[in-house]
Structure formats: structure tokens, C-alpha cells
Amino acid sequence: MSPSVPLQEMIRAIRSARTQCEERGVIQRECAAIRAQFRQTDNGGRSHNLAKLLYVHMLGYPAHFGQMECVRMIASPRYSEKRVGYLGAMMLLDEKQDASLLITNSIKNDLSHSNQYVQSLALCTLACMGSAEMCRDLAPEIDRLLRSSNSYIKKKAALCAVHIVRKVHDLGELFVPSARSLLSEKNHGVLHGAVVLITELCERSPETLERFRKTVPDLVQIMKGLVISGYSPDHDVAGVSDPFLQVRILRLLRILGRNNEAASDAMNDLLAQVATNTDSTKTVGNAVLYETVLTVLDIKSESGLRVLAVNILGRFLLNNDRNIRYIAMTSLQKIVLTDHNAVQRHRGTIVDCLKDQDASVKRRALELSLALVSASNIRSMMKELLIFLSSCPPELRAQAASGIFNAAERYAPSKRWHIDTILHVLTTAGGDVRDETVPNLIQLITNTSELHCYTVHKLYRALLTDISQQPLVQVACWCIGEYGDLLLKGECQETEAVQVTEDDVLDALEIVLQSHMSTPTTRGFALTATMKLSTRITDNVDRIRSIVSIYGSCIDVELQQRAVEYNQCHIFFFLMDVLCSRTTFCVFFAQVVDLLDLLGAGLLHISESIPRFFMLLLASAPTVTVYEKNGVTLTLSCEQQSESGLTVTLTASNSTDSDISGFTLQAAVPKSVQLQMRAPSTDCLPAHGGAKLTQLVVLNNPNKVNLKMRIRVSYTCQGSVVQDMVQVDSFPGL
Amino acid sequence: MAKSLQSCFFNQVIDRVQQQVEESQFYFTLAPRENSVKELRFLLLFSRQGKLRLQKWFVPTSDRERKKVIRDMIMLVLPRQPRTCNFLRWKDLKIVYKRYASLYFCAGLEEQDNELLALEVLHRYVELLDKYFGNVCELDIIFNFEKAYFILDEFLMGGEVLETSKFAVNVSMEQADTLQETMEEYMSKPAY
Numbered sequence: 001m002s003p004s005v006p007l008q009e010m011i012r013a014i015r016s017a018r019t020q021c022e023e024r025g026v027i028q029r030e031c032a033a034i035r036a037q038f039r040q041t042d043n044g045g046r047s048h049n050l051a052k053l054l055y056v057h058m059l060g061y062p063a064h065f066g067q068m069e070c071v072r073m074i075a076s077p078r079y080s081e082k083r084v085g086y087l088g089a090m091m092l093l094d095e096k097q098d099a100s101l102l103i104t105n106s107i108k109n110d111l112s113h114s115n116q117y118v119q120s121l122a123l124c125t126l127a128c129m130g131s132a133e134m135c136r137d138l139a140p141e142i143d144r145l146l147r148s149s150n151s152y153i154k155k156k157a158a159l160c161a162v163h164i165v166r167k168v169h170d171l172g173e174l175f176v177p178s179a180r181s182l183l184s185e186k187n188h189g190v191l192h193g194a195v196v197l198i199t200e201l202c203e204r205s206p207e208t209l210e211r212f213r214k215t216v217p218d219l220v221q222i223m224k225g226l227v228i229s230g231y232s233p234d235h236d237v238a239g240v241s242d243p244f245l246q247v248r249i250l251r252l253l254r255i256l257g258r259n260n261e262a263a264s265d266a267m268n269d270l271l272a273q274v275a276t277n278t279d280s281t282k283t284v285g286n287a288v289l290y291e292t293v294l295t296v297l298d299i300k301s302e303s304g305l306r307v308l309a310v311n312i313l314g315r316f317l318l319n320n321d322r323n324i325r326y327i328a329m330t331s332l333q334k335i336v337l338t339d340h341n342a343v344q345r346h347r348g349t350i351v352d353c354l355k356d357q358d359a360s361v362k363r364r365a366l367e368l369s370l371a372l373v374s375a376s377n378i379r380s381m382m383k384e385l386l387i388f389l390s391s392c393p394p395e396l397r398a399q400a401a402s403g404i405f406n407a408a409e410r411y412a413p414s415k416r417w418h419i420d421t422i423l424h425v426l427t428t429a430g431g432d433v434r435d436e437t438v439p440n441l442i443q444l445i446t447n448t449s450e451l452h453c454y455t456v457h458k459l460y461r462a463l464l465t466d467i468s469q470q471p472l473v474q475v476a477c478w479c480i481g482e483y484g485d486l487l488l489k490g491e492c493q494e495t496e497a498v499q500v501t502e503d504d505v506l507d508a509l510e511i512v513l514q515s516h517m518s519t520p521t522t523r524g525f526a527l528t529a530t531m532k533l534s535t536r537i538t539d540n541v542d543r544i545r546s547i548v549s550i551y552g553s554c555i556d557v558e559l560q561q562r563a564v565e566y567n568q569c570h571i572f573f574f575l576m577d578v579l580c581s582r583t584t585f586c587v588f589f590a591q592v593v594d595l596l597d598l599l600g601a602g603l604l605h606i607s608e609s610i611p612r613f614f615m616l617l618l619a620s621a622p623t624v625t626v627y628e629k630n631g632v633t634l635t636l637s638c639e640q641q642s643e644s645g646l647t648v649t650l651t652a653s654n655s656t657d658s659d660i661s662g663f664t665l666q667a668a669v670p671k672s673v674q675l676q677m678r679a680p681s682t683d684c685l686p687a688h689g690g691a692k693l694t695q696l697v698v699l700n701n702p703n704k705v706n707l708k709m710r711i712r713v714s715y716t717c718q719g720s721v722v723q724d725m726v727q728v729d730s731f732p733g734l
Numbered sequence: 735m736a737k738s739l740q741s742c743f744f745n746q747v748i749d750r751v752q753q754q755v756e757e758s759q760f761y762f763t764l765a766p767r768e769n770s771v772k773e774l775r776f777l778l779l780f781s782r783q784g785k786l787r788l789q790k791w792f793v794p795t796s797d798r799e800r801k802k803v804i805r806d807m808i809m810l811v812l813p814r815q816p817r818t819c820n821f822l823r824w825k826d827l828k829i830v831y832k833r834y835a836s837l838y839f840c841a842g843l844e845e846q847d848n849e850l851l852a853l854e855v856l857h858r859y860v861e862l863l864d865k866y867f868g869n870v871c872e873l874d875i876i877f878n879f880e881k882a883y884f885i886l887d888e889f890l891m892g893g894e895v896l897e898t899s900k901f902a903v904n905v906s907m908e909q910a911d912t913l914q915e916t917m918e919e920y921m922s923k924p925a926y
Contacts, residue, residue: 008877015876051880058786058879060801080914087883094794117910127892129794152906159891189897196894234899237854244898247851287850294848322819327850360819 006048011055027061038069046073047084054084054091067092067099074106079118082110086121095131104134111141116152119145123156127163135164139171146178151187158182158193162200172201176208183218188235188242191222195248202255213256216263220270223249227274238282250274250291257299264300271296275308286316286324290331297335310335310342317349322358329353329364336371347372351381354388363396370403378411382421390428397432401425405437415448416494419455423472427462430469438471442478449690454494456483461498463508468517474525477512480505481529485536502537506530510547520556527551527559531566622732623651627713629724631656632685634665634713638731644704648697648731654685656717661685663715665695670708674700685715707731774852774893775827775842776803777859777886779875782836784808787875788882792893807831807840821849832856836872855895862889865904884910 010030017023030052037049050069057063070092073085093100103125110122123145126138142164145157161179165172179201182194202209226241226249235242253271257264274292279285289312296309316328329350336343350372353365366388373381382404389400404425412418422441426433445455459476467473480487484505491497512518512526527548534544551563627634631654638648654660663683669675678696685693701707709728714721776795779788786804795803810822811831822829824842830852831840839856843849860870862885867874875882888903890896897903 007880011877055879058789060786079910083884083910083914084880087880094796096794096796115913117906117913120906124887124891128792155896156891159894159896162894163892188899189902192895192898234901237858242898243851243854244895247848248895251848283850284854287848287854290850291848322817323821323850323853326819326821358818360821360823 006045007051007055010052014055014059027056027059031056031061035065038066046076047078047081050084050088054088057091063092067097071099071102071106074103074110079115082118082121086125089125090128094129095134100129100131101133104137107134108138108141111138111145116150119153120156123153123160127156127160130160130163130167132167135167135171139164139168139174143174143178146175146182151185151190154182154185155187155189155193158190158197162193162197165197165200165204169204172204172208176201176211180212180215183215183222188245192245192248195219195245195252199248199252199255202252209256213260213263216253216256216266219249219253219256220267223253223270223274227277237284239279240282240284240288243284243288246274246288247291250288250295254295254298257295259300261300267295267299268302268305271301272305272308275305275312280315283321283323286319286321286327290316290327293331297331297339306339307342310339310345314346314349317346317353322356322361325353325356326358326361326364329361329368333364333368333371336368343368344372344374347377347381351384354384354392359393359395362392363399366392366396366400366403370407373407373411375411375413378407378413379417382407386421386424386428389425394432397429398434401429401433405433405440415444416451416454419444419448419451420458423458423462426469426472426475427466430472433471438474441471441475445475445479451494452483453486453489453492455479456487457492457495457498460487460500460505460508463512467512467515470519470522473512473518473522477509477522477525477529480509481525481532484529484533488537502533502540503543505533505537506540506543506547509533513547513551520558523556523559524562527562527566624732626711626728627724627726630717630722632660632713632715634711634726636728636732638733640733644700644702646699646701646707646731648699648709650695650697650711652685652693652695652713653689654687655689657687658718659684659687660715660717662721663693663713666712666714667697668710668712669699670705672701672703672705673707674702774847774855774890775844777842777890778804778807778838778840779882780804780808780838780840781872782812782838784812787837787872788879788886790883790886790890792890803842807842811838811840820853828852830856834860837875855890858900859886859889861900862903865900866907 013030014023014026017026034049034053034056037045046069050066050073053063053066053069057066066088070085070088073081074089076082076085089100089103093103107122107126107130110118113119113122123142126134126142130138139161142157142160145153146161148154148157158179161175165175175197179194179197182190182197185191185194198212198215202212223246226246229241232241235245237243240246253267257267271292275289275296278288278292280289293309293312296305301309310332313328313331316324317332319325319328332343332346332350347369350365350368353361354369356362356365369381369385369388373385385400385404385407389397389404392400405422408418408421412421419441422437422444426437426441445452448455456479459472459479462472463476463480486492487498487500487505488502489497490499509526509530513523513530518526530544530547534541537544545567548563548566551559552567554560554563623635623637625633626636633653633655635651635653636648637651638646641647650665652663652665661684663680663685665677665680667675667677676698678698680693680695682691682693685691699707709731711726711728713724713726716722774792776792777788777790778786780786789800789804791800806824807829810824810829814831816833820830820832822831826845828843828845828847828849829840830843830849831838832853833839839860841852841856843852863870863875863882866881866885867878885903885907888897888906897906
């Protein structure tokens, strides 16, 4: 080998430059010299010049002025110049450059050159950057070369044909006969090229695939030869004979066996043989096993073979080599839906991989673990996932958190478990959860009325411990605002109760308000919660008023607005009772949720001020109590929908000590009025005003008669049936 | 020798390496996606300081795209700890890399490709270089980059393995080199 001295001198000069600036100077000088040389007549150093330019190009500097030189060099009769010229063409030219067209003729000539190395240069360049036109032009020539007696040329022609087929799909037809005959070659290089070509042809055209199905027995024969054959020094890699060829044949078999029983049958034994005989101690053997597994899982294989394949993946999971574990999990991920039970058997190992050091392995393990969560393993899996969450790399936190939420939502064995899980995630990874987690959690808590006491206790404790995790703090504030009275009661069934005073609770909220860690949204929650407590506590209303009024001059405009409006609220104290009373939320605010975010859904923007809301409230839904007896209250509100249309909402509540069931309402109106009763929200009224019942009545009063309504109330309380009647003569707001 | 240049570049690379690079942060396609079972999309060799030593593209790629891919690969691979997985995901490709002494060999594969075999491909290429240069080191590849390309072209073509026998590749290289020498007008002394 004779290295080019001029090239190496230049490389040395560039490398000895001490700064980027100096390097640029050297390169500029060199490029100028090269350009000058290009313009001169042939002086025997042309190949060195082009090589220098290619080096400069690799460093990232522009080199397009060398394109024409490449064209000239390729046309040169000298091999060394052709060699560098073709290299330059592959590096500097692509099919988008005009200069690439100019080399078509040279390539055509060189394809028929007497020297195989010159032919090989042309073939290689065509396969690298041949455009569609060049391919169309030269395809017949390539086909001719496929039939040559020279193995060296045949193997290159085969891969060149592959490129042509990729560029111009229709030309595939041309190569089918030659490809078929190449399968009987002994030369591994040619055989490999043939398999790649056939694979390409089959991928392009289903008809061609049908025709090549007949080659399955031949392919099986070839594979068998490779697997059973003795040591061949030429092709052996760590005890495996020509793994490259084996893998390509396996891939072709996969394509041929897909969706075809007969072909899959024909290769069944072979696949089992490869799966059992291949040495799996080195990467190369595992590469072949991996391809085998992929093939088995993709074709119509026998169940026994399928189990064998999944077991190989299971063995991979236990391999010391990280790469193998990673591969195993990627493959298992693909089949986790179709072969779910088979993959479940390896769940333990997969979960262990969550603790792997490697981030790529961890990521795969997380995805696979989430896919394996089911109703039967939810508790144990969640334990592992939560442990993982507390120590996982930051880039995986968001994915883990949302995966955990989804799993919890789908398979939660109990509401308490569900709430606990969400709280755990918020405590560990609160900063990485999505925005809608807060309203979702609030919704969940609201709907789990039996756990209100438990939840508020848990959240209060969490708040005392740590106020840095914003979603957690927001939910905690909302909860305290909502259920603060349960906190103050000092008793709880599900967990140990805290003994707190009203001051303690207000202290906690004030800390949140004043902390620099709290975002404006969080402060909004805390302020709203403080306000809400004014209806639930008795002694410290003044303190609340003073807290809230301080924020009337807060720099944050949002908080300031709230504080001012809340202050005005105190004037309409009785209406605050309506607003903040727990049960009214569900009835009214489901509809007016965008006016006021007393629901605590922090993203919702306060657009109307409270006084305005009051007007709306008064205008849209004035309420009057029409019946109150034995602890059962019935209120009525109505809304004019149109000229003659009216919607009446009846709301019932139960403040006795025992639950009421079978609650029904019947209504009667004057003859000319049309009435339609909608379905009631429920027929049970839990004790102590736990939840309210609503029923909508739609009236149509076309004659505009004086509206009256008789309502019959019927319910069961403590075993006895109660029936009563009430007459409503005046409707509020009409 | 070129220490300060390298250290200056190194600092620039370090700065960029400080950023957390999400594995699939930017979206951009290398080339019009061909529906095929191609083995490799590209093969890159770069040093631990982020200097490119060889680039082979098996799909048509514009200069701008190439530069971007090279930058992304360097940023993805250099910060990797030793003894971690050799496989990464980047956009819609699988990236397989292996470090040999001071050089990183990095290949981009299609979705369906066999990563373990790609490791073997990289290893085979290193063996071929080693046989040709005799105990190859980075300097060999720097000063004889064109030879590194010629060897690659005897081993891979169009993103696929061309010759599976080590000996056959070596024989071809020797014979082609002989062809070259007879046409050389002067004998050059090897020196670096």
C-alpha cells in the first residue's frame, strides 16, 4: 500500500493548527492550491488532489468545486484515479446534483471493463447514488452481469440490482429469473446477495412472493447446511457458520411463511433445529436466535414452536449482557398483546429489570411492565411501579406517572387504594404529572363521598410535611376548603384523626399562601379554600377576612381580583352559604363551572366576578323552599326557557339521622299546561344531608294561565312509608 | 500536537453534551422513506472528542441533513456511560454503536433490523481494518481515510453486507491495491 504523501502532509498540517481560526486558514490555502491544480493539465497528482479535497469535505468544509473533477477522474483510464474519482462521486454527488448525470456514461463503460475491479467500482457507485434514470438505463447491463461466471462480479451485481429495484419498483420483474438461479450458488457472498435480492423482490410484489414460495425447501436446505456443517474457517464467527447469511435466510423465510400454512409447515423443523442448536454464549449466536424468534412469532408456527420462541426470549431476559435483555424486552413488547399469557410468565424478570442501571433497559422494562398490568396483579405491580417511580431517571418520570394513573384507573381494586395511589404519585413525582391530574383527582375525591374524611386527613398530613409539590398542594387546599369541617371534627373511621383547631388549619393554608414555592395557581387554590372555610368554621371568620383582604392589594392580579371579590362576598353572607355549601356544588356548578372555579379545577379561569355571578345566579335560578317537614326539605327553582316554556328544578334533601329510600315526586298542573317529568338523579337521600336529589320538570304554558303546581312527595324512612302533598302557588322569578 | 485544537473542540462538545438530549426530541426524516428491509441507513465513525473520521450514507441525504444527523449522533452517543446498552432509539431509527479504543462506530438501522447482527457488522468492519492496517489505530484511519472507505465498499454495499468472508475481502483489497501501485508514477514513502 502506498499512502499519498501530499495528502498526508496536508492532514498533518491541518492537525497541527492550534485554533479553529488557524485550521480555517490552512484549509483555505490548501483549497486554493487544489483548485489551481484542478485547472492545470494532468500532472500525475490528480488523485492526490481529489483525495485532499475529500478529506477537507469530511471536516465539514464546502467542496462542491470538486464535483466536476470527480467526473473527469472517473473517465480517466488510470485505476488509481478512477478509484478516487468514484469515491468522490459517492461522497460529493447525489442524485440531486446535475453532475451525477454526467457520470452515467462512464459507469456504463466501466460496467463492461475487462478488469473486475473497475467493474466493481462502477457497480458500487451505482448502488450508492444511482438515480432512477441511471437505474433504468443500466438495469439490463446489471442483469447480464448477474449471469456472469465471475462470483466477485455476481455478488456485487446482486446488491446493485437490489438498489435498482428500490429505486424503480417495476424493474423487479427483470431480475426474477436471475435471482432464482443464483440460489444454487455455492459462494456465500453471491448467495447472500441473492437472498437479499429475493427478499427485496418479494417485499415489492405479492405475485413475485407467491412464485418464490417454491424456494422454501431450497432455503431450508441451505440453512440446514450452515447449521450442521462443520467448522469452516472462511465463514465462522465464534462457532456460528456465516451468521450474516443465516440471518438473511431466516428473514426471507419469515416473509415467505407469513400467512401461509404450507410454507410455515415446511420450515417448522428447521426453525426448531436452529433454535435448539445455536450456541447462545456469544452475541453472534444470540443474533441468529433472535432472528429465529422473530420468524417463529411472525409465521403460522405450531404452538410448541411458539412456546419455544417465547422461552428463548425469557432466557434472554436473564442474560448478563444488557443488549440481550434490551432486545428481549423489545420483542416481548411486540407480542404482549397477542401472546399475553406467555409474556406474563416472565413478569417477575421484567419487573426486576426496572432496577437495571441502564436507562435504555429501564425504559423498555417500564413500557413492558405497564403493558402487563392486569386486574389480578395490580396490587403487586403497583408496589413495584411506585418503588420505581421514586428512583427512576427524570426523563422517565412523566411516562411512569401517567402509566401508573392509567393502570390505577382501569384496575383499582378499591376507591381508597385508588386515592392512595394517586396521592403517592403526587408526593413522589408531583412535578412531572400532567395538568389534568388535579381536576381528575378532585373529581374522584368528590365522587367518593364515603372517603371524604379519610382523604382530607391524608391530604392535610401531606400538606404539613411538604408544600413543594404543586399538584399535591392544590388538591390538598381544595380538599381542606371543601371538607375542612370533617377535619375539625376530630374523628375519622378510616385513619387516625388529627386534633386540630381552626387556627391550625388556617395556619397551614396561610403557609401555602406565603411560601415562595407556591405558584400563582396554587395560591389561588389556597385563597379560595380559606374563603370556603368561612362557612364551615365558626370562631375565626375575622381571621379569614383579614387574610383575604391582605390579598386585595397583592401584586398578582389574579389573586387580587379574587380577594376583592371574596371580600364583597362577605356582604352577601347568606348567598355564600349557598355557594360554598358542599351539596350545592354538584347541582349548580356542573353547569356554571366556567364562571367560578370554586370547584378548585385550577386551570379554569375566573372570568366573571362574583357580584356579576350573583346577578346571574339570582336571575337564572332563584330558589324557594316549598316543603319542609320531618327533616325533609324540598326546594324549587325555575328558569324561563322561552315564551311559554319553563324548566322547574326540584331539589330534595334529608337532614334526619337516617337514610331515606324510595323517594319519588309526582307533579300536577292546570289542564292547559303541558308537563314532562325528567328522570330523577336518584331515589335515595342519605342522612345528614349527604347528597341531594334533583328532578327536572319541563312545563309548557302556551295559554299563559296562572301557573300552579301540586307536588306529591312519597318516601320510605325507617321502614315506614310517608306521603305528603304540597301546593305551589307562586313560582320564584315569574 | 494538535492538543489545543482538540481541547477547544472538546470544550465545545462538552457544553453541548451538558444538555439533556431526549432520545427522540426532534422530528425529521433522513430521506423519502423507502418501504424496504434495508440493513443500514448510515455508518459513522467519530472520535471521543466528536471529530468525524468516516461517514457513509446508504440513502440519499442532503448536506444539511447529514450535518444534523452527525451532530445528533455525537450528542447521543458521547455521553453514554461504559457498560450501558449499545442500542438507542432516535426518531424512527434504531442506533447501534460500539466504542473501539478512541473511536465510536455508530450505525443507523431500520425498524425491522436485527441490532445484534448490526453489532457483528461493526465488529467485522473493525476486524477488516485491523487485518489491513495491522493493529489499526485512529491515526491509521485519519491518514488513510480513503483506504478505510475502499475496505468498507468491499464489505458493505447499498446498506447490506456484500461479502461474509473476511479472507475474501482482504484478498480483494490486496489485489485492487496492486492494481493501483502499478499505475502510480512514483513510490511514496509511508510516513506519519
